[in-house]
Amino acid sequence: MSVEDFSQLSFDFDYNEDDxxxxxxxxxxxxxxxxxxxxxxxxxxxxxxxxxxxxPDEILSDNLIQSSISTVGPVINSFKHAFxxxxxxxxxxxxxxxxxxxxxxxxxxxxxxxxxxxxxLHPITFLQxxxxxxNQISSLAYISKLIYLQTLNLSRNEISATTGxxxxxxxxLNLSRNxxxxxxxxxxxxxxxxxxxxxxxxxxxxxxxxxxxxLENLYVAGNQLQSLAGIExxxxxxxxxxxxxxxxxxxxxxxLPNLEYINLRNNVIHRFTEVLRLGSAKNxxxxxxxxxxxxxxxxxRGEVIIACPASLRRLDKFLIPEAExxxxxxxxxxxxxxxxxxxxxxxxxxxxxxxxxSREYQV
Numbered sequence: 001m002s003v004e005d006f007s008q009l010s011f012d013f014d015y016n017e018d019d020x021x022x023x024x025x026x027x028x029x030x031x032x033x034x035x036x037x038x039x040x041x042x043x044x045x046x047x048x049x050x051x052x053x054x055x056p057d058e059i060l061s062d063n064l065i066q067s068s069i070s071t072v073g074p075v076i077n078s079f080k081h082a083f084x085x086x087x088x089x090x091x092x093x094x095x096x097x098x099x100x101x102x103x104x105x106x107x108x109x110x111x112x113x114x115x116x117x118x119x120x121l122h123p124i125t126f127l128q129x130x131x132x133x134x135n136q137i138s139s140l141a142y143i144s145k146l147i148y149l150q151t152l153n154l155s156r157n158e159i160s161a162t163t164g165x166x167x168x169x170x171x172x173l174n175l176s177r178n179x180x181x182x183x184x185x186x187x188x189x190x191x192x193x194x195x196x197x198x199x200x201x202x203x204x205x206x207x208x209x210x211x212x213x214x215l216e217n218l219y220v221a222g223n224q225l226q227s228l229a230g231i232e233x234x235x236x237x238x239x240x241x242x243x244x245x246x247x248x249x250x251x252x253x254x255x256l257p258n259l260e261y262i263n264l265r266n267n268v269i270h271r272f273t274e275v276l277r278l279g280s281a282k283n284x285x286x287x288x289x290x291x292x293x294x295x296x297x298x299x300x301r302g303e304v305i306i307a308c309p310a311s312l313r314r315l316d317k318f319l320i321p322e323a324e325x326x327x328x329x330x331x332x333x334x335x336x337x338x339x340x341x342x343x344x345x346x347x348x349x350x351x352x353x354x355x356x357x358s359r360e361y362q363v
Contacts, residue, residue: 055092056092057092057093057094057095057114058091058092058093058094058095059093059094059095060088060093060095060096060097060098060099061098062098064088064091065086065098065099065102068086068087068088069083069085069086069102070083070085070086070087071083071084071085071107072084073104073106075104076104076126082102082104083102083104083105084104084105084106084107085105085106085107085108086099086102086105086107086108086109087108087109088109088110088113089109089110089111089112089113089131090111090112090113091113092113092114093110093113093114093115094113094114094115094116096110096113096115096120096121097120098120099120099121099124100120100121100122100123100124102124103123103124103125103126104124104126105124105126105127106126106127106128106129107127107128107129108121108124108127108129108130108131109131110130110131110132110135111131111132111133111134111135111153112133112134112135113132113134113135114135114136115132115135115136115137116135116136116137116138117137117138117139117141117142118132118137118142118143119142121142121145121146122142122145123145124146125145125146125147125148126148127146127148127149128148128149128150128151129149129150129151130146130149130151130152130153131151131153132153132154132157133153133154133155133156133157133174134155134156134157135156135157136157136158137154137157137158137159138157138158138159138160139159139161139164140154140159140161140162140163140164140165141164143164143165143166144164144165144166146168147166147167147168147169148169149168149169149170150169150170150171150172151170151171151172152170152172152173152174153172153174154173154174154175154178155174155175155176155177155178155198156176156177156178157177157178158178158179159175159178159179159180160178160179160180160181161180161182161184162175162180162182162183162184162185162186163184163185165185165190165191166190167189167190167192168190168191169193170191170193170194171193171194171195171196172194172195172196173191173194173196173197173198174198175197175198175199175202176198176199176200176201176202176219177200177201177202178202179202179203180199180202180203180204181202181203181204181205182204182205182206183199183204183206183207183209183210184209186209186210186211186212187211188211188212188213191212192213192214193214194212194214194215195214195215195216195217196215196216196217196219197212197215197217197218197219198219199218199219199220199223200219200220200221200222200223200241201221201222201223202222202223203223203224204220204223204224204225205223205224205225205226206225206226206227206229206230207220207225207227207228207229207230207231208229208230209230210230210231210233210234211233211234212233212234213234213235213236214236215234215236215237216236216237216238216239216258217237217238217239217241218231218234218237218239218240218241218242219239219241220240220241220242220245221241221242221243221244221245221263222243222244222245223242223244223245224245224246225242225245225246225247226245226246226247226248226249227247227248227249227250227251228240228242228247228249228250228251229249229251230251231251231256232251232252232253232255232256234256235255235256235257235258236258237256237258237259238258238259238260238261239259239260239261239262240259240261240262240263241261241262241263242262242263242264242267243263243264243265243266243267243288244265244266244267245266245267246267246268247264247267247268247269248267248268248269248270248271248274249274250264250269250274250275250277250278251277252277252280253277253278253280253281253284254280254281256281257281257282257283258283259281259283259284260283260284260285260286261284261285261286261287262278262281262284262286262287262288263288264287264288264289264292265288265289265290265291265292265316266290266291266292267291267292268292268293269289269292269293269294270292270293270294271294272294272297272303272304272307272343273343275289275294275303275304275307275308276307276343278307278308278309279307279308279309279332280309281308281309282309282311283309283311284308284309284311284312285311285312285313285314286312286313286314286315287304287308287312287314287315287316288315288316289304289315289316290316290317295316301315302328302331303343305320305324305325305328306328306331306332306335307332310325310329312325
């Protein structure tokens with residue numbers, strides 16, 4: 001048959017859409033049980049609360065290890081070499097026991113899995129970097145053997161207590177988005193080298209007891225803090241990020257000579273006399289106080305710039321021109337010399353009532 005003959009052929013299908021739909025297997029959803037599931041095509045899988053499929057847990061296998069291990073480095077105290085880096089994020093792993101055989105690893109990434117404890121890492125004593133963000137870890141009990149860790153990311157887990165740390169070499173620790181309510185064990189003998197501490201979105205109510213001699217960056221946004229009392233025991237602090245708390249009281253910052261940036265957005269600071277304490281942080285260059293009650297006062301910007309040291313270059317999102325800073329300095333000196341009336345929040349009947357915005361002070 002030639003191509004021309006083939007092109008002339010016609011086909012008559014007896015097509016019925018209803019018959020097609022009836023014969024084609026369709027997936028079904030069972031929403032009637034406590035744990036809804038998806039089934040069809042020979043599969044049955046549970047759904048989460050948002051209707052997404054829940055895939056089964058996985059066990060660390062030889063094949064995954066071979067595809068995830070990399071970087072050859074010298075073995076400590078030996079002339080031999082071994083693999084020192086392992087990366088297996090997003091693998092649904094709940095069992096990592098096989099990893100205990102790789103005792104020379106120094107960098108491990110197991111983020112976004114389903115791991116519940118770190119017992120398998122006990123033999124890996126020279127581990128320096130560990131990322132287990134986004135797992136189901138509830139205890140720090142198995143951290144004690146990892147005394148050479150320098151970087152540890154435990155964010156988005158189920159940790160509620162911080163008592164499992166031995167004396168360590170950590171310079172970076174991330175415990176954000178856990179269930180921590182009290183800060184225990186944050187002492188110089190436990191964390192002598194810690195430079196950056198992230199504790200965002202926990203249940204922390206106080207910083208009392210925190211004493212970290214080398215800490216430079218502290219992130220405690222999204223907690224339940226009512227005060228920053230305690231940070232004076234971290235004398236090297238440069239950055240404090242504490243937005244979205246319930247802070248109404250500020251400590252004296254005279255013991256924080258290196259503080260450069262503080263973010264207090266969305267708290268409940270309603271007294272200008274609290275802001276005066278920022279003036280003792282002599283190297284402060286940026287302050288964020290928006291979405292506090294005092295920010296609604298007409299004199300907010302002027303009073304904050306007057307209260308803060310001359311090093312301030314930014315308030316909220318806006319830079320401070322030299323002319324405005326010079327004028328603030330003139331007012332600051334006038335108040336220091338008592339030729340200008342100070343802000344006296346205590347003279348007002350309620351704590352939430354700021355000073356009268358219409359009142360003008362003369363130098």
